[in-house]
Amino acid sequence: MADPSTTADRAADPAAGHLGGPAPGDEPAERRLEPVIGLEIHVQLATRTKMFCACALSFGEEPNTRTCPVCLGHPGTLPVPNARAVHFGLMIGMALECEIALRSIFHRKNYFYPDLPKGYQISQYDTPLCAGGRLRDVRIHRVHLEEDAAKLVHEGASGRIHGAAGSVVDFNRGGTPLVEIVTEPDLRSAADAADWLRLLRVTLRQLGVSDVNMDEGSLRCDANVSLRPAGTSDLGVKTELKNMNSFRFLERGVDAEIARQEELLRAGRAVVQETLHFDPTTGSLSPLRSKEEAHDYRYLPEPDLVPLAPTPAMLRAAREALPELPAARSERFSTELGLPVDTARMLAFSAELGDFFEASVAASGDRAGADPRELANWVVGELKSSLGDADPTSSRVRPDALAELAGMVARHEISRAAGRQVLEIVAAEGGAPAAIVEARGLARAGEGELAGVVGRAVAENADAVEKVRAGKTKAMGAIVGAVMRETKGRADGEEVRRMIEERIRA
Amino acid sequence: MIDRDEVLHVARLARLSLSDEEVARMSGELSHVLEHVERIGELDLEGVAPTSHVVALENVLREDEPRPSIDRDRALAPAPDHSAGGFRVPSPGA
Numbered sequence: 240m241a242d243p244s245t246t247a248d249r250a251a252d253p254a255a256g257h258l259g260g261p262a263p264g265d266e267p268a269e270r271r272l273e274p275v276i277g278l279e280i281h282v283q284l285a286t287r288t289k290m291f292c293a294c295a296l297s298f299g300e301e302p303n304t305r306t307c308p309v310c311l312g313h314p315g316t317l318p319v320p321n322a323r324a325v326h327f328g329l330m331i332g333m334a335l336e337c338e339i340a341l342r343s344i345f346h347r348k349n350y351f352y353p354d355l356p357k358g359y360q361i362s363q364y365d366t367p368l369c370a371g372g373r374l375r376d377v378r379i380h381r382v383h384l385e386e387d388a389a390k391l392v393h394e395g396a397s398g399r400i401h402g403a404a405g406s407v408v409d410f411n412r413g414g415t416p417l418v419e420i421v422t423e424p425d426l427r428s429a430a431d432a433a434d435w436l437r438l439l440r441v442t443l444r445q446l447g448v449s450d451v452n453m454d455e456g457s458l459r460c461d462a463n464v465s466l467r468p469a470g471t472s473d474l475g476v477k478t479e480l481k482n483m484n485s486f487r488f489l490e491r492g493v494d495a496e497i498a499r500q501e502e503l504l505r506a507g508r509a510v511v512q513e514t515l516h517f518d519p520t521t522g523s524l525s526p527l528r529s530k531e532e533a534h535d536y537r538y539l540p541e542p543d544l545v546p547l548a549p550t551p552a553m554l555r556a557a558r559e560a561l562p563e564l565p566a567a568r569s570e571r572f573s574t575e576l577g578l579p580v581d582t583a584r585m586l587a588f589s590a591e592l593g594d595f596f597e598a599s600v601a602a603s604g605d606r607a608g609a610d611p612r613e614l615a616n617w618v619v620g621e622l623k624s625s626l627g628d629a630d631p632t633s634s635r636v637r638p639d640a641l642a643e644l645a646g647m648v649a650r651h652e653i654s655r656a657a658g659r660q661v662l663e664i665v666a667a668e669g670g671a672p673a674a675i676v677e678a679r680g681l682a683r684a685g686e687g688e689l690a691g692v693v694g695r696a697v698a699e700n701a702d703a704v705e706k707v708r709a710g711k712t713k714a715m716g717a718i719v720g721a722v723m724r725e726t727k728g729r730a731d732g733e734e735v736r737r738m739i740e741e742r743i744r745a
Numbered sequence: 746m747i748d749r750d751e752v753l754h755v756a757r758l759a760r761l762s763l764s765d766e767e768v769a770r771m772s773g774e775l776s777h778v779l780e781h782v783e784r785i786g787e788l789d790l791e792g793v794a795p796t797s798h799v800v801a802l803e804n805v806l807r808e809d810e811p812r813p814s815i816d817r818d819r820a821l822a823p824a825p826d827h828s829a830g831g832f833r834v835p836s837p838g839a
Contacts, residue, residue: 286809287809287810287811288809288810288811288812293807293810293811293812294811294812294814295811295814301817301830302817302829302830302831303817303820303821303830303831303832304814304817305814306814306815306817306820307812307814307815308815311820319805319806319807320805320806320807321806321807321809322806322807322808322809323808323809324809325806342803344797344798349758351758351759351760352837353832353834353837391837392831393836394828394836404836405826405828405833405834405835405836406833406834406835406836406837407827407828407829407831407832407833407834408831408832408833408834409830409831410820410832535754535758537758540797540798542798544798544805545798545800545802545803545804545805546797546798546803546804547803547804548803548804549804550804553804
């Protein structure tokens with residue numbers, strides 16, 4: 240949940256001004272407007288139990304079967320924080336290069352809503368667990384711990400709140416540990432925001448602290464959006480887009496909001512600070528009916544909980560639990576293994592593909608084989624397309640088989656086209672690449688065999704030969720194609736090209 | 746001084762409906778409470794760290810070990826209304 244100290248609210252400072260009609264001395268109204276976007280992300284932690292009680296977390300169990308007097312908010316009960324949730328919070332803070340608070344406390348955030356049995360949510364306010372970090376080029380404002388609200392189901396056919404006679408509360412989710420991550424308003428486009436959220440998601444996934452599943456709500460994202468004249472530094476009036484539950488919706492929602500605000504500002508009207516709901520089916524944005532006066536949360540220090548003061552042992556445990564993170568892995572792939580930045584990111588941002596790639600580099604080892612760049616191309620190219628959405632660990636293609644195959648192509652023992660065929664066969668039936676090449680006669684067509692084939696192709700494509708002689712090198716394709724057809728892709732394209740040229744010039 | 750408007754605002758946040766008489770009484774009582782608390786401000790607290798808790802304890806945590814939840818019927822029993830295994834409440838949007 241938002242809290243008054245976030246950037247978002249600073250953005251809402253009326254003194255930050257509105258961008259309406261031109262004031263004296265202003266640039267013309269046609270001046271480009273720059274989007275300013277900050278994200279607030281809620282992450283359900285993958286602990287075994289809830290934040291403040293020992294109820295197991297729920298994964299689609301029958302409603303209200305994972306509750307106890309603590310998470311039902313009965314009087315006289317006391318919350319006790321989950322040590323693993325604190326540990327995960329510290330790991331996240333460290334991964335995001337935050338400063339860990341020497342001492343932080345919990346606050347009660349008061350509001351009345353049926354999803355909150357106590358009448359307040361235990362959250363953190365002015366002393367969050369972690370603050371002031373960075374992920375890529377986006378600054379992290381804060382990271383804090385809190386508890387999730389319960390789930391409300393509205394009665395009636397639509398399941399929507401409007402017109403429902405009653406609602407039914409399921410407290411299974413109530414009390415699930417959450418980490419809230421708030422960024423500074425450092426993002427400048429919807430695509431950039433979605434891209435950054437992808438990086439955050441793989442980072443959290445790599446940390447193993449959450450399922451980070453946007454469909455199931457274990458990763459939820461709100462976006463704060465405002466516009467300002469490009470090149471200025473004041474923040475415009477922002478709106479908050481709630482619960483963008485996929486990367487695509489985030490991107491479309493933010494784009495729609497940028498367009499809406501731009502239209503208002505160009506017409507000399509002001510953006511009103513409000514919370515909006517994006518409807519992905521119509522692409523429209525509508526104001527959410529606010530939890531009335533919900534902004535007046537009357538935070539007060541939670542008297543039932545003592546301060547958190549991470550000990551050296553707690554900090555060490557969190558630091559030691561940090562794996563190599565995607566941003567660092569991507570960097571290592573490009574600097575140490577010489578991969579192009581895009582390929583390095585593709586591999587590093589999918590932990591499974593990255594692991595597969597590294598295993599195949601290791602398997603390629605000292606044998607004269609494909610270098611890491613070639614292996615990377617096989618992994619993000621042919622392997623990835625043969626996998627579709629499947630996990631590489633479920634594929635019949637093992638890293639050592641891919642290394643063997645890529646090595647054969649690199650040593651010109653088989654053509655790249657034949658290599659692709661072999662990969663398809665291994666993916667479908669399993670088996671060792673060398674044996675498949677042998678059994679199917681896919682070894683590269685030797686120069687002796689090729690000489691005859693090339694001779695025939697040149698003789699049968701007199702037109703193309705003439706064109707090539709006239710300098711139209713594109714015509715070469717027809718002759719190469721003829722050779723490839725006859726050798727069923729076993730020939731090496733470069734070799735064929737060279738032999739055709741020699742033959743034509745002769 | 747807590748004026749009438751402020752009392753009504755706080756009452757609304759707390760979902761309390763007060764009579765005019767109660768509003769007047771609360772205005773006086775709440776003002777007295779604040780005045781009393783303000784007297785602490787007269788103390789010289791230079792160099793005294795803010796305290797959020799009267800017990801000098803830190804890091805009271807629980808291992809992440811599940812314990813059985815309570816029976817659903819027991820959980821629902823005190824509720825004024827329930828339906829489909831859930832606590833039934835008036836729709837907050839109605």
